[in-house]
Amino acid sequence: MRFANVRQSEAAGIGIIHQELALIPQLSITENILLGNETARFGVIDWVSAQRRVRELLEWVGLDDHPDTLVKSLGVGKQQLVEIAKALHKSVKLLILDEPTAALNETESQHLLDLIVGLKERGVTSIMISHKLNEIEQVADSITVLRDGQSIETLDLEGGNVDEDRIIRGMVGRSLENRFPPRTPDIGDTLFEVRNWTVQHALDPSRLVCKDVNLSVRRGEIVGLAGLMGAGRTELAMSVFGRSYGTYVSGEIFKNGRPIKVGNVREAIRHRIGYVSEDRKGLGLNLLDSVRRATVSARLDKVSSRAGVIDELQEHEIAERYRAALGTKTASVDASVGKLSGGNQQKVVLSKWMFTDPDVLILDEPTRGIDVGAKYEIYKIINDLAAAGTGIILISSELPEVMGLSDRIYTIFEGRITNEFTAAEATSEALMVSMTSTRKAGAAA
Structure with missing residues (x-):
């Protein structure tokens, strides 16, 4: 199959829940779930039937909040459940979840994992992308290991002989004797x-x-x-x-x-005093910056003249030094930090605060x-x-x-x-x- 746009893939039953949640905080649960797929008669939204449908979906995912609750008042765990309900409203057959438990505590994570297993029993196929290997082992039937943008191997959990050490060896290309x-x-x-x-x-x-x-x-x-x-x-x-x-x-x-x-x-x-925020994309970095600009951004005075003019040569040399020291994978320090992987973005954030001494x-x-x-x-x-x-x-x-x-x-x-x-x-x-x-x-x- 080929899809020209997202709506075509959704019509085929494919849904995705991004690592960065795609909800509108100022709208209610109902409005977020129905957004783009509203139930309307003569161009007017039928809010009675809409809320009835949303209540069914919320019961399915195990969320007991009122449909009129604003999303901004929900915790991250509940927002993940709203995202899943939103996908189910579109009659999803294949659900792709990108790091769904990254921001959840253990109780919330377990509830979400149980929900994924429950979707399987209802005939919904899931692809779960995660670095939490114990969770993958708990819910997956098979595991495909990726490294540097390539498929390394697919492991069948039904056949046994698959543990975390085996998965790690595929992910990093070697054994990690100590975590x-x-x-x-x-x-x-x-x-x-x-x-x-x-x-x-x-x-x-x-x-x-x-x-x-x-x-x-x-x-x-x-x-x-x-x-x-x-x-x-x-x-x-x-x-x-x-x-x-x-x-x-x-x-x-x-x-x-x-x-x-x-x-x-x-x-x-x-x-x-330095602070590496948990929200590297929202508070830790300006994703429009280059790697070199991000590296020096917390102490511009160290690369500026008394007149406040930035020495771009010094800025470049400093960014290169930290790139080499931390092993940041980027083609150039002039590359946009927003295009780096999460791990390399994190290294840029660390570089930024290490530069402040x-x-x-x-x-x-x-x-x-x-x-x-x-x-x-x-x-x-x-x-x-x-x-x-x-x-x-x-x-x-x-x-x-x-x-x-x-x-x-x-x-x-x-x-x-x-x-x-x-x-x-x-x-x-x-x-x-x-x-x-x-x-x-x-x-x-």
Whole structure:
């Protein structure tokens, strides 16, 4: 079959859910699901029958929100379900899902995986693109491994002898004996402290997203911040980084034992604090920039004359240096950053903040949507930064990642730090207890 446009492929029963959700936040669930496929009589939308149909679809995907609910008020997990309902409304026969669980917590991910299995039982075929190998193993009948734009092999799960190590070998072209590179920590004195930090929600002043938070990072230390989605991890990180989220209520920030003022992002950068956002396309990069412009964008003063004129030769040399150091795959540093893969975009974001010479670097979901080979490269970069004396705050939804990289781990629940673990004390069970309640849990919990 050949399709001249999207509408023709949809008419043939093909639907796709992109990694970047394609919903309109200001419209309701009903309006989003029916958009372009409205039920109308004499040119007038029949909202009664429309809502009846939407309720059936929402029940099918397991979403109990009212059809009139605005999409912007839904979490990412529920928005994914709206996208699936939207595809089902078009009588989809083949559903393509691109990284559908990348931004979901474990409960939301499991619900979505169960839904995919349920669609299979109803005769809907799914192609699921994902870097979460355990999820692929759970739902797939076969796995096709891609590397550098080529099909490497197709593995039949029915035949057995397929495990994560086997899949990884196909993805990266070699075995990964260890998921995390070896590291011998060299931890110094306390570098950065947050004391009694309290912040209001950006839209709801009655709600606190950070509640009397206290944490510290020592020089050369990787400190993990573990919590479920909505626990306040990103809100804490952004509010500390120049109060770029919410409304400051109280608290102090100390660097090298002295209080510092970080009332905005410029001040945070001046105090050599960096922040790699979880949203690399929305907040981390300007996708219209070239790689070289993106690399220097947070510290243009370092490549500018006193008159404010950018030295393009120096800019190019710096971008080339970071491209080589981080192994960023791009034909040229003049290429658009928007055309790079997710892993290479992430390396550009890291280059951008490494160029600011940070003493403290906050990494918010640094490997989200990145394949296992690129993850290993990012892990090595994080370890190298720590070895150079940078204090790292690592936020990740993947517990193995937090446990595999961190020297210490704080758990956060409903905006409050609930516990602190050394690397030796941390277990998945103990972390989950502290991530889901306010009660203290020791390593034996």
